[in-house]
Amino acid sequence: MGVFADTRGYVSETWQAWNKFWFQSVDPATLCLLRLLAGTLIFYTHLVWSLDLQAFLGPEGWLPVEYVRQLQVNQFQSNQWSVWSVFFWIKSTWLLWTVHIIALLIFFCFMIGLFSRTMAVLAFLFAVSYAHRVSPGAFFGLDKVNCMLALYIMLGPCGARYSIDSLRRSRRGITTPVAPSTSANLAIRLLQVHLCIIYFFTGMAKVIGETWPAGTAVWWAIAIPEYRSIDMTWLANWPVFVAMATHATVFWELSYWALVWNRFTRPLVLWMAVFVHGGIALVMGMITFGAGMIIANLAFLRPQTVHRWFDPIAGRFARLLGAGK
Amino acid sequence: MAKVEPSRTEPQRPTPPGQQQPVKKQPPRAAGEIGWHPVWRWLVSLLIVLHLTAVFSAPWDMATSAALPPGYIAPTDNMGRPLPPQAGILQEPILTRALHRTFFNDYLNLLYLNHGYEFFAPDPNGSNLIRYQIRDSGGREITSGQIPDLSKQWPRLLYHRHMMLAAQTGDMGEESGRRYAQHLLNVNGGHTITTELVFHKLLSPQDVKNGAKSDAAESYQVLAKIQEVAKPKPEQPIALPSTEGEP
Numbered sequence: 001m002g003v004f005a006d007t008r009g010y011v012s013e014t015w016q017a018w019n020k021f022w023f024q025s026v027d028p029a030t031l032c033l034l035r036l037l038a039g040t041l042i043f044y045t046h047l048v049w050s051l052d053l054q055a056f057l058g059p060e061g062w063l064p065v066e067y068v069r070q071l072q073v074n075q076f077q078s079n080q081w082s083v084w085s086v087f088f089w090i091k092s093t094w095l096l097w098t099v100h101i102i103a104l105l106i107f108f109c110f111m112i113g114l115f116s117r118t119m120a121v122l123a124f125l126f127a128v129s130y131a132h133r134v135s136p137g138a139f140f141g142l143d144k145v146n147c148m149l150a151l152y153i154m155l156g157p158c159g160a161r162y163s164i165d166s167l168r169r170s171r172r173g174i175t176t177p178v179a180p181s182t183s184a185n186l187a188i189r190l191l192q193v194h195l196c197i198i199y200f201f202t203g204m205a206k207v208i209g210e211t212w213p214a215g216t217a218v219w220w221a222i223a224i225p226e227y228r229s230i231d232m233t234w235l236a237n238w239p240v241f242v243a244m245a246t247h248a249t250v251f252w253e254l255s256y257w258a259l260v261w262n263r264f265t266r267p268l269v270l271w272m273a274v275f276v277h278g279g280i281a282l283v284m285g286m287i288t289f290g291a292g293m294i295i296a297n298l299a300f301l302r303p304q305t306v307h308r309w310f311d312p313i314a315g316r317f318a319r320l321l322g323a324g325k
Numbered sequence: 326m327a328k329v330e331p332s333r334t335e336p337q338r339p340t341p342p343g344q345q346q347p348v349k350k351q352p353p354r355a356a357g358e359i360g361w362h363p364v365w366r367w368l369v370s371l372l373i374v375l376h377l378t379a380v381f382s383a384p385w386d387m388a389t390s391a392a393l394p395p396g397y398i399a400p401t402d403n404m405g406r407p408l409p410p411q412a413g414i415l416q417e418p419i420l421t422r423a424l425h426r427t428f429f430n431d432y433l434n435l436l437y438l439n440h441g442y443e444f445f446a447p448d449p450n451g452s453n454l455i456r457y458q459i460r461d462s463g464g465r466e467i468t469s470g471q472i473p474d475l476s477k478q479w480p481r482l483l484y485h486r487h488m489m490l491a492a493q494t495g496d497m498g499e500e501s502g503r504r505y506a507q508h509l510l511n512v513n514g515g516h517t518i519t520t521e522l523v524f525h526k527l528l529s530p531q532d533v534k535n536g537a538k539s540d541a542a543e544s545y546q547v548l549a550k551i552q553e554v555a556k557p558k559p560e561q562p563i564a565l566p567s568t569e570g571e572p
Contacts, residue, residue, distance in 0.1 A: 018370065019366060020359065022366075022369070022370065022373060023359050023360050023361055024357055024359055024360070025354045025356055025359075026356055026357075027356055044482075048480060048482045048483055048486075052486075056486065060508075062490055062508050063501065063504055067501075071497060081431075082431035082434035082435050084435070128435075128436065131437050134486075136496060136497055137489070137493060137497075138487075138489045138490050139489065140489050142482075143437070144437070144440050147436070147438070148438070151436060182354075182359075182360030185360075190376070193377055194377075197377070197381050197442075198384075198442045201385070201442045201443075202443060202446060204384075204388055205388060205441070205443040205447055206447065208388075208447050210448055211449065212448065217449055219529075220448065220527055221445055223449075223527045223528055223533075223539070224449060224452055225525065226452040226454070226473065226488055227452075233528070233533045233539075235530075236530035236533040236534050237530075237534070239530065286485065287481060288481075
């Protein structure tokens, strides 16, 4: 009797906790901040393609479409249908530029929050289109982060705050407060758990290497001349610092999934993310990738914190645009 | 960063007095309330589990490799060289393979989530570079260069895209080098091109202390060399299927 009652109680409490974790309504401020920042990053990322659009995304560029399609079948071990891109069907230069300009407009609207939900879905579809066209070839971690952010942001009311949509509502005299949202929580939770999976496996992959367990990997990373934007080779005289940075990175990545949920260790874990990704951005020249990972980590900011930090700035912008706060 | 605070329900901001409240079908949900009908929650819960299992399965599969049984001794050929294990000897991680490659592969591809997330793992390594030299039909040099080239590719993200072109050549194979060569001929003109895939070795801390330079000639190692002749341009820009040297 007691076993059944306890088991039933356990299942009931687990279901309640599950519901609270995934389906609790939250202020969408965090999601809206992510839309603004990720939208800026995604817009910039794709704007840069304009500088050599034909070479990277055209039908006969560095890697012609038909060749990339064959590589993808081998690499992804899949049917071609699931590796899709609008650029696989574009044959002419004028159409390539037309689609690119439309995509940039969509990314821009996504960034500023104009018709936010629709633009978020379209931004995700275009981000995947660009990424699949250059995979393999010119893709790297930035494309993975962009698509991940766009995927989850489109699931919730990402234009409820810090957006042109919210300004338009104010101008129309709609002053009702932004309603807490279950889908905003779901989007944020999925992003948070996805980040935990990323850090766990990147930590695991480092453990089976040689230089990460040996405590020298940070040296070899900063010693790559092609990545270098700030010369840190003076660290040759500081092997203990290199070893500490290397071991700390591995332990941080391996423990991220556990420590980020605890309210006491969370600030430490997130500051470490800023330090690691900010360091990669500044020292190794991967500014966009570093920014993307830091933006993804902001998913752990509570809405109250977002309000405290960003509402004064948003209020100033709103007043500049003549819509009050 | 996030200030540590106990969880609390955010108060609703009151509507300023004198303003008419718009007619609503449903009162807004308060922060902290559980949303959606239980049936929806069950359904979405199932989708969450499936999605996260899919996201987990890709790096899990890529992190696992086939194992040889304990005590396995590789057979050798008549020259004494070890032979690769026969089919059935290798112990494949069947669960990770099935989850990722059978069930979730296409789903992950659709969403561009099919990744191993091996950032600078298992070890940071030197870089691949591509050097090229283009000549006209008389053998005179038209242009030469290197991919990537920080002095020509700006902003940094564009340089990084070019760096990836060179870096991923190793994974794609020699044919990708031929495609790059043909592209360079198309862009620059010319009759023949010679490309070299170069590995740029890293300096150890001791090398740096000894005064070695990262751009010293001995730090570059040529891995492969390709010579290509410009193909005649078709009148219509149609993509013809290639029949030679494809993997």
